[in-house]
Amino acid sequence: TWVQILRSKYLQSKTLSQVTVRPTDSPFWKGLMRVKAAFFNRTKFILGNGNTTRFWEDTWLGETPLALQYPSLYCIVQRRDSLVATIMQSIPLN
Numbered sequence: 001t002w003v004q005i006l007r008s009k010y011l012q013s014k015t016l017s018q019v020t021v022r023p024t025d026s027p028f029w030k031g032l033m034r035v036k037a038a039f040f041n042r043t044k045f046i047l048g049n050g051n052t053t054r055f056w057e058d059t060w061l062g063e064t065p066l067a068l069q070y071p072s073l074y075c076i077v078q079r080r081d082s083l084v085a086t087i088m089q090s091i092p093l094n
Helices: 002-011 027-034 036-041 071-076 084-089
Strands: none
Touching: 027 036
């Protein structure tokens, strides 16, 4: 299917939030990348294992991304693209 073609050509092992546009990309893909921010601002993610959801920039807890809920914290974060799974694994549970 076309989804498999796009995934293998452009995403490879990355999530949609991790890819950026390249000069060699097709006009179709460049168009998708132009609307990516609007898509993520209007999409709520089902968390699952957290390996494909960005902790700060995807809407997964509440009605807006944590970056908008806590802008002062987001300003000092070093890894803004961290995934939920990565953050949760770094928190000691005891």
